[in-house]
Amino acid sequence: TNTTTPSQPRIVAEKKEGNVGEEQEDNDDDFFTDIYHSPKLFKLNFEEMENKFKIYIYPDGDPKTFYQTPRKLTGKYASEGYFFQNIRESRFRTEDPDQAHLFFIPISCHKMRGKGTSYENMTIIVQNYLDGLIAKYPYWNRTLGADHFFVTCHDVGVRATEGVPFLVKNAIRVVCSPSYDVGFIPHKDVALPQVLQPFALPAGGNDVENxxxxxxWAGHRNSKIRVILARVWENDTELDISNNRISRATGHLVYQKRFYRTKFCICPGGSQVNSARITDSIHYGCVPVILSNYYDLPFNDILDWQKFAVILRESDVYQLKQILKSISHEEFVSLHNNLVKVQKHFQWNTPPVKFDAFHMVIYELWLRHHVIKY
Incomplete structure (x- = not known):
């Protein structure tokens, strides 16, 4: 194991009273592993981000309607809800727009969906809200929105904002459905991990013998790749493939418990390329097998997914069993051990904890902020 030298600064979060979650130090040894593309660079950039990064949240919009904070921190929209809450609990928020590196547009399509708003009306609401901000504040026009960002999870928010072209084109989109073939721009936009929290059972890991x-895989056949996966493998004796979700009538948390005793969990794209099954797999210690084309995986420019996941093309589904069986036990153990190391990066907390999902998203935003202040 590599160790630090005196010339390598430790990342120690600046301690702030009442912000216990961010006081946590991390073991330096964790950074000298190959789960990161550039561990030393990540350390240095992360430290700079903690010390300098400031985000201004527009205060406009009635919090009781579609703005400021989503409805809840559970379900498939949990990542959006946690980000909205975490940004207010973190050191990164500033009340002074002149100190801000980026500007957060706090409109929640999650809330709109919860109130039964149509996609057409969502687009109108987003457009009107943005027009109001542009008219009231000078910040958008300085960069045409290049230093602005919004956060939305699931395809609801993506569809709602697609009707506002200059928002999609200019601002940074932090989205749960980062597919290259629907306008996602990797160097500008950020892939938000879709996490179904709270997890039903504790994290798995260091349990390869089990x-x-x-x-x-078990789930709805709501995409072409899922239909093929079920058709080809549902009767196989070595792959546990179900073409429907596991009924709760079969027992308590049967679905989640399957993750604990499986080496590889298949993660085919559903109605969108993303799937909460990926973060479920990571949490339960089951090596995810990504079976989606055009998917910009969360934190892909920071984490080396090849070290803790199996990345396949959708066309590989026909050779799925052969591919998995060709992975040696030693390779599987390495993937599994690395998976345990990245679990903290796919966990949301309140208040946020250093290196958790919130901090990783913030770090992605930091990498995209403009060096020149306007």
């Missing part, structure tokens, strides 16, 4: 099943 993982006797080769592969597992």
């Amino acid at each position: 993982r006797t099943s080769l592969g597992f």
Whole structure:
């Protein structure tokens, strides 16, 4: 194991009273592993981000309607809700727009969906809200929105904002459905991990001896790749593939418990390329098998996904079992051990904890902020 030298600064979060979650130090040894593309660079940039990064949140909009804070921190929109809450709990928020590196547009399509708003009306609401901000404040026009960002999870928000072209084109989009073939721009936009929290069971890991099943997937056939996956493999004796969700009538948390005893969890794209099954797999210690084309994986420019996941093209589904069986036990153990190391990056907390999902998203935003202040 590599160790630090005196010339390598430690990342120690600036301690702030009442912000216990961010006081946590991290073991330096964790950074000298190959789960990161550039561990030393990540350390240095992260430290600079903690010390300098400031974000201004527009105060406009009635919090009781579609602005400021989503409805809840559970379900498939949890990542959006946690970000809205975390940004207010963190050191990164500033009340002074002149100190801000980026500007957060706090409109929640999650809330709109919860109130039954149509996609057409969502687009109108987003457009009117943005027009109001542009008219009231000088900040958008300085960069045409290049230093602005908004956060939305699931395809609801993506569809609602697609009707506002200059927002999609100019601002940074932090989205849960980062597909290259629907306008996602990797160097500008950020992939938000879709996390179904709270997790039903504790995190798995360091338990390879219990993982006797080769592969597992169960879910709705709501995409072409899922239909093919179920058709080809549902009767296989070594792959545990179900073409429907596991009924709760079969027992308590049967679905989640399957993750604990499986080596590889298949993660095919659904109605969008993303799937909460990926973060479920990471949490439960089951090596995710990504089966989606055009998917910009969360934190892909920071984490080396090849070290803790199996990345396949959708066309590989026909050779799925052969591919998984060709992975040696030693390779699987390495993937599994690395998976445990990245679990903290895919966990949301309140208040936020250093290196958790919130901080990773903030770091992605930091990488995209403009060096020149306007």
